[in-house]
Amino acid sequence: MSPPQDPPCDVAAAAVVVSPPDPKSHHGGGGDEDVGRPAQPPSAAVPANNPRRPVETETSYYVLMPVHELDGGAGGSGDRPPPKKRPATSGSCSGAVDDDSSPPSLPPKKRKVAVDYRVDSFGGSGSRNRETPPAVTRHGGGGGAPAGSTAMDPALANELRRREIKFGKRKVTAEAALTAPITTKLPPREKLMHDGIRAAAAAAATPRLLPPPAMNGQLHNDIVDNLSAELRERLDALGATAPRYVCTKSLKRSDVDLNQNRLLISCKQGEVFNCPITHLFTGEETIIVNKNPDETKETKKKKKKKRRKNNDDDEEEEPGLKVKKKKNKNEEKERPGLKVTMLDHGGDTYATTCRYLTSNGGYRFIGEWGKFLRNNGLAVCVNKGEEWTRSVHVKLLEFRSRRLPQADKSGHPDGALGFVVLHGDDSDSDDGEDDPCKGKAPPPANAKKNKKKKSNSKEHVNATSSSAAASASVAVERVTRSVEQEADDEDERIQRAVNGMLKLHDEGSQGEQQALLASKEEAEAKRAARRYGSQVIKKLGRGGGESGHLKPRDEGMGSVVVAHVK
DNA sequence: CCTGTCAGGGTTAGCCAACA
DNA sequence: TGTTGGCTAACCCTGACAGG
Numbered sequence: 001m002s003p004p005q006d007p008p009c010d011v012a013a014a015a016v017v018v019s020p021p022d023p024k025s026h027h028g029g030g031g032d033e034d035v036g037r038p039a040q041p042p043s044a045a046v047p048a049n050n051p052r053r054p055v056e057t058e059t060s061y062y063v064l065m066p067v068h069e070l071d072g073g074a075g076g077s078g079d080r081p082p083p084k085k086r087p088a089t090s091g092s093c094s095g096a097v098d099d100d101s102s103p104p105s106l107p108p109k110k111r112k113v114a115v116d117y118r119v120d121s122f123g124g125s126g127s128r129n130r131e132t133p134p135a136v137t138r139h140g141g142g143g144g145a146p147a148g149s150t151a152m153d154p155a156l157a158n159e160l161r162r163r164e165i166k167f168g169k170r171k172v173t174a175e176a177a178l179t180a181p182i183t184t185k186l187p188p189r190e191k192l193m194h195d196g197i198r199a200a201a202a203a204a205a206t207p208r209l210l211p212p213p214a215m216n217g218q219l220h221n222d223i224v225d226n227l228s229a230e231l232r233e234r235l236d237a238l239g240a241t242a243p244r245y246v247c248t249k250s251l252k253r254s255d256v257d258l259n260q261n262r263l264l265i266s267c268k269q270g271e272v273f274n275c276p277i278t279h280l281f282t283g284e285e286t287i288i289v290n291k292n293p294d295e296t297k298e299t300k301k302k303k304k305k306k307r308r309k310n311n312d313d314d315e316e317e318e319p320g321l322k323v324k325k326k327k328n329k330n331e332e333k334e335r336p337g338l339k340v341t342m343l344d345h346g347g348d349t350y351a352t353t354c355r356y357l358t359s360n361g362g363y364r365f366i367g368e369w370g371k372f373l374r375n376n377g378l379a380v381c382v383n384k385g386e387e388w389t390r391s392v393h394v395k396l397l398e399f400r401s402r403r404l405p406q407a408d409k410s411g412h413p414d415g416a417l418g419f420v421v422l423h424g425d426d427s428d429s430d431d432g433e434d435d436p437c438k439g440k441a442p443p444p445a446n447a448k449k450n451k452k453k454k455s456n457s458k459e460h461v462n463a464t465s466s467s468a469a470a471s472a473s474v475a476v477e478r479v480t481r482s483v484e485q486e487a488d489d490e491d492e493r494i495q496r497a498v499n500g501m502l503k504l505h506d507e508g509s510q511g512e513q514q515a516l517l518a519s520k521e522e523a524e525a526k527r528a529a530r531r532y533g534s535q536v537i538k539k540l541g542r543g544g545g546e547s548g549h550l551k552p553r554d555e556g557m558g559s560v561v562v563a564h565v566k
Numbered sequence: 567c568c569t570g571t572c573a574g575g576g577t578t579a580g581c582c583a584a585c586a
Numbered sequence: 587t588g589t590t591g592g593c594t595a596a597c598c599c600t601g602a603c604a605g606g
Contacts, residue, residue, distance in 0.1 A: 252578065261589060264578080357592075362577085366590060 224397070227345075231420065234347035235399065243397035243420045247276045251378065251392045251423075258379045261370035263352075263394075265363045277354075277363050280398050281338070284411035288338045289356050289363070340365065341404045341418040344376055350421075351405070376423055395422040 224243055227235075235243065247265070249255070255263050265277060281289055337353035342365075344350070352367035373379035378392060401407065402415030410416045 257579095258588095260580095262591095353590095355591085364591085370589085 227420070227422075228347065230347035231343060231345060232347075234343055234349070235401075235420075238399075238401040238403045238418070239415075240399040240401040240418065241414050243399045246280065246396040246398045246419070248393050248395045251394060256373055256378050256392075258370050258373060261366060263365040263369050265365070265396075277396075280417055282411040284409060285338050285417060288409075289354055337366070339404075339406045339416070341401075341416070342368070342372060343418065343420045344372055345422055346375075348372075348375055372421065378423060392423055395424075396420070397422065 224245070227243070249263070249265055251263075278286075337355040340352050340354045342350040342352050350368035350372045352365045352369055352372075355364050355366070356362070357364050370379065397420035399418050399420060400410070400412055400414035400416060401418055404416035404418050407415035
């Protein structure tokens with residue numbers, strides 16, 4: 001659960017991908033996080049006569065190209081609307097994160113973290129101004145800007161330049177027809193590619209004080225811009241800093257249960273420092289939030305023992321109980337937990353307390369969380385037999401204000417920490433699209449199916465993404481003949497793949513990593529080709545010397561080209 | 567190389583106890 | 587009675603490993 005990286009979105013690695021018909025058309029392949037994402041069971045997906053796929057859409061062609069080239073044309077553009085979100089088909093709780101990650105047909109009872117750690121995916125929007133950067137940084141190459149920041153890594157640049165797409169035997173004319181328009185655009189694309197490279201370098205070199213211009217940054221802007229007037233007024237009144245996106249939490253039943261009155265945001269054990277919330281806290285706040293976790297355990301054990309003793313002989317314990325009560329009172333005064341003010345969409349204020357619970361491995365917000373639920377119509381009283389069938393997520397945006405309680409104790413010049421909590425039905429949300437981490441979230445109902453899907457998704461991802469070098473910032477254009485719905489899914493996947501590529505690159509485009517990826521991807525692509533009757537036409541950037549009648553639309557666009565031959 | 571199985575780990579739901 | 591703190595079991599995913 002490494003913090004998402006903010007990709008330089010201006011440049012695109014280009015990949016011409018003729019996707020195999022189905023197997024991957026439904027799974028959420030994509031970013032590295034998505035590799036494991038469950039997808040449609042191969043059995044259902046592979047058949048060419050898949051009922052879910054229109055006959056004429058068997059072959060889809062994907063072209064990854066610089067985002068600025070995506071105007072009009074094949075339906076992609078830099079400002080194209082965020083990929084449509086797949087509607088949650090099941091009544092089960094599926095968070096925003098879960099949504100896109102999980103296939104519609106898979107309503108798992110329990111799912112992995114629904115917390116959307118897009119924090120950094122907003123171009124670090126969530127963290128860019130943070131005092132405490134995430135433990136995992138994107139700067140694999142060391143200090144300063146990430147690789148290709150101030151200047152593109154020469155090796156990468158060379159790699160990109162010598163990339164060529166080579167098409168082997170192609171009996172399908174349709175591809176040629178598709179590629180035709182592509183080739184016609186070659187000159188501008190080359191230029192754009194260079195522009196893109198420069199843009200990537202510039203973007204990387206630029207301190208991320210602003211959200212990146214595209215993708216997640218756009219999403220971030222959307223979130224912030226869509227704050228209600230009341231909320232804005234409230235923030236102004238508090239003299240709050242600009243809200244920054246933290247994460248998205250898909251509300252589970254336990255989160256909306258009024259009897260529990262708490263919101264749990266779990267953090268993977270051992271990776272608490274990767275949790276976006278963790279980095280919101282100053283040192284002082286961290287101490288408060290995590291106050292004496294060990295003591296609590298010890299006291300608990302003691303309590304347990306005492307309980308047992310109580311069970312054994314109640315009479316003797318009475319004095320002890322009194323003592324305990326007194327101690328508890330003292331503990332109450334010292335009760336750990338950070339006072340956190342929450343604001344809802346309407347600007348209403350809720351005083352909550354945030355604590356990190358080692359037992360649950362996550363942050364628990366208590367206090368007026370129940371009030372929030374009631375005011376926002378999210379409350380469920382399980383005792384009354386109510387069921388939580390909605391799929392609602394909440395977005396957390398952090399801000400600070402000196403006018404909040406305990407601002408002085410925060411240890412932060414901007415004051416105490418507060419959260420803007422925006423909720424919405426997942427069906428309305430589009431957040432999943434950009435979530436690089438959502439891949440982790442979706443647990444399929446069937447693990448076996450999952451695996452198969454997983455493998456498919458891997459193939460797809462690898463097929464669409466190739467060398468890590470190519471991952472140097474991307475945008476995706478899809479040229480497809482498939483139906484819109486299908487296209488949307490594909491779009492999502494490619495977007496995720498791109499994100500994954502970006503992430504890989506950000507993690508530090510190490511040679512080993514590249515080599516590993518390259519070999520893996522090539523193998524996966526070949527496998528996919530065999531399985532789906534496609535042709536692995538050429539793996540870009542591998543030797544690159546073979547002849548081919550098709551030149552890459554953009555130099556430096558690394559990819560595995562898989563042509564599905566109908 | 568592919569597939570199936572197993573073990574480990576993470577997340578969530580449910581429950582209970584203590585306290586105000 | 588409602589709130590809060592905490593534990594634990596169940597579920598499910600993921601990775602590793604072995605067999606075909």
